[in-house]
Amino acid sequence: MTKKKLLLATLFFCAAFGQINAQTKNFNQPLADSLAKWVVVDQIAAKVPQGEYKLWPREKWDQYKDSIFSNHQQLLSAIFKKYGYLGYDQVGQKGSFHFWLMVQHCDKWPAFQQEVLEAMKVEVYSNNTDRKNFAYLTDRVNLNTGKKQIYATQVTYNVKICQAIPKPLADSLNVNKRRREMGMPPVEEYLNEMSKSHFEMNRANYEKQGILKPVLVPVPKGV
Incomplete structure (x- = not known):
């Protein structure tokens, strides 16, 4: 993804971000739509290179992956600071899954993952997110912070x-x-x-x- 495309994605996010009052937890369709678009790119970076990416040198591919995960972490961090953990009530089941999945890939920012995990725990208790995903993120955070996992998901x-x-x-x-x-x-x-x-x-x-x-x-x- 070029810097221009990243900038456009960020601007689109900011426009959608401002449409909903931060003090409410009404369903946010623009935000759910943005998450759906970002997760497509996330999955390209998270999986084994396919198509034209298979022809790239390893260094170029690694730089591309890092740029995607870094850009997404910044966007997710901004979302989290404004809305907290995105459960079903704010972005639906798919949107909540997309948010969680991209947080899973923020391994270079374990402190951020830990913060999200703590907020996610509250949503699990209120059945506002998937407890299985909570288990996956728990294991991810534990391993990224030098601890042992407890659900054997990794x-x-x-x-x-x-x-x-x-x-x-x-x-x-x-x-x-x-x-x-x-x-x-x-x-x-x-x-x-x-x-x-x-x-x-x-x-x-x-x-x-x-x-x-x-x-x-x-x-x-x-x-």
Whole structure:
């Protein structure tokens, strides 16, 4: 995204931003629309390079990603300061998801993520946002601040066998109890889905190594 496009996006945001009184929490359609546009760009930066981006040198791609996440963090920070956490009441389920998803990618600003997480907790208690997303952001913040995750949402991969593995996890024996409280499936089921997805995204490379399928773990019954 060029500086000119970033500036235009910012100006569009500012115009939409001023249409709603900051003292109310009425549904803000212009803001929801802006979030929907930004998240498209966010997903381009967050995923493996596709299309023309695959031809870019690694340094150019990294600079592009950083510019997107940095610009979005500034926009999200301004939104958060004015409206607080964006729940269903202000931007709908999709808008709230888009806001959360972009905050997830603000890993270079853990203090900001932590601030958003604290505000999100209040909205979870009032059923104004998704508690599963709260679990994901909790783990993200913990890892970004040197702590262990507690819901096992963040994974790495054993690329020698194509298997998803949780990043550092606290109290692993009770992780499924915590996940169940947040409406999440057993960690074994989640890890298997991540392993399958990782294999499909990297199928060509794995098949060159003679790996024809991911390694899955048994899913306990009655968990």
